Amino acid sequence: MDFKLGEKVVYPNHGVGLIEQISYGYVNGRSERFYMLRIVSSGLKVMVPQTNIQNVGLRPVIRANEAGAVLSYLEKGRSASHHDWKHRFKENSDRMRTGSLMEVAAVLKGLVALSRSKPLSFREKKMLERAKHLLVTELATVRNTTEQTVESNIVRALAKAKLQMPPTSAVVD
8 A cells, every 4th residue: 555745644552643754774684665654642653664554554544535434433333342341342442453444433432332331440441542543633624623522523423322521621530
């Protein structure tokens, strides 16, 4: 997969990044193309060799029509999670690493649903916040709107699904 200078991409578990530089170097005696990207929300800079794009899950930002599907899933989709917290945490961690926004939405929906019936562990609270952040930032980028607007849309979708997003202060103990 080739990316262009200035293109917005998603680096799994970190969010939307901007390709700021494309350079070439030598690795093991052969020429290699590298993408230097800056994660928009944190300023973190990451250099990814083109041959490693699939391994790390670097992908283009979703299309606008896919954004509607994500919100629709939050409103109408089914979520199931393991009862044992260790299995649930591993399952959710694996989902977050895929880089798929739909998988991130599944983690968010599952954790919000769980938080309605019992308190989340510290690690699950952090994961819920991470999933929310990744969803909000990518959907705001795709829809060319503010993060506050997208967060309101997510809250509305979860409310229609009879789920309430815990307030941020309650999640980040």
